[in-house]
Amino acid sequence: MIRLDGKETSNTIKEEIKVQVTEMKAKGERVPHLAAVLVGTDGASLTYVGSKVRSCEYVGFDSTLIQLEETITEEALLAQIDTLNKDERLDGYIVQLPLPKHIDEEKILLAIDPKKDVDGFHPANFGRMALDLDAFIPATPFGIMQLLERYKVPTSGKHCVVVGRSHIVGRPISILMSQKGPAGDATVTVAHSRTQNLAELTRQADIVVMALGIPEYLTADMVKEGAAIIDVGITRVADESHPKGYVIKGDVAFDEVAAKASYITPVPGGVGPMTIAMLLKNTLLARQWNQA
């Protein structure tokens, strides 16, 4: 059984990006610039945005953190988005979700210039991705594709069952894995909460992607011997014996499933760490595409 190490792989990708940025600097080119918009002071959002900004600094990107009051109006936020769209020194930006309840998230995401939408949430990017055109792919499915490709997990002609159909994970990964090319060419089944006899499907799968958010849902009796297992789930489960009072669990009962698997991602340390690396990759792509 091979563990797909997201921590190590994401570090490798960051180092690769760092080398490219060093080369850009040596040639006197402007380095990629990412901005992050944070509305309010939600603790988890602050932590996520903080690590995105630190990662930018690590690889040599320019970064800007735009912190806005929780009470900002939708109109004022849209005006800020317009400013960012017009800022030629900025290659890409993200708006950290969730936004306060009085702001329509969809309206904000639609206002982002697709050429700067490094989160890949704009319908223009989603459509381009589905049509095999150059696009910003959402970081989590992009990260899964990189893990599959870099570890040479066989996907061509294999049956992949994706559990979950969300717009940020399940749906895009099902599209990507069914497309032609590296980590693709799979025959994909998409399962969701209305799926009947899920275990019968997962038992037939050569690859199972779990993205539903129910801790340890996939058990050993639901997988066939030698299957590759990708666990996207991240759930905090209360655990008083732990200093933080909780532990992070994936959607897979790791120990028992690992004993049957050919490849498996751990949680934490699997898909999760890939996310920021892929955001950086998208920002580098934005820099390259925008200068063309």
Ligand code: NDP
């Ligand atoms: P959503 O809640 O948006 O989607 C969950 C999906 O799972 C839905 O399609 C739902 O079906 C399906 N589902 C729910 N219950 C069942 C069931 N019993 N059987 C089959 N399918 C079911 O979640 P996300 O896609 O946003 O996230 C999924 C998990 O991945 C979460 O734990 C999240 O924290 C984690 N995550 C991790 C990331 C990372 O970086 N590693 C990034 C993003 C998410 P239906 O559509 O019918 O409701």
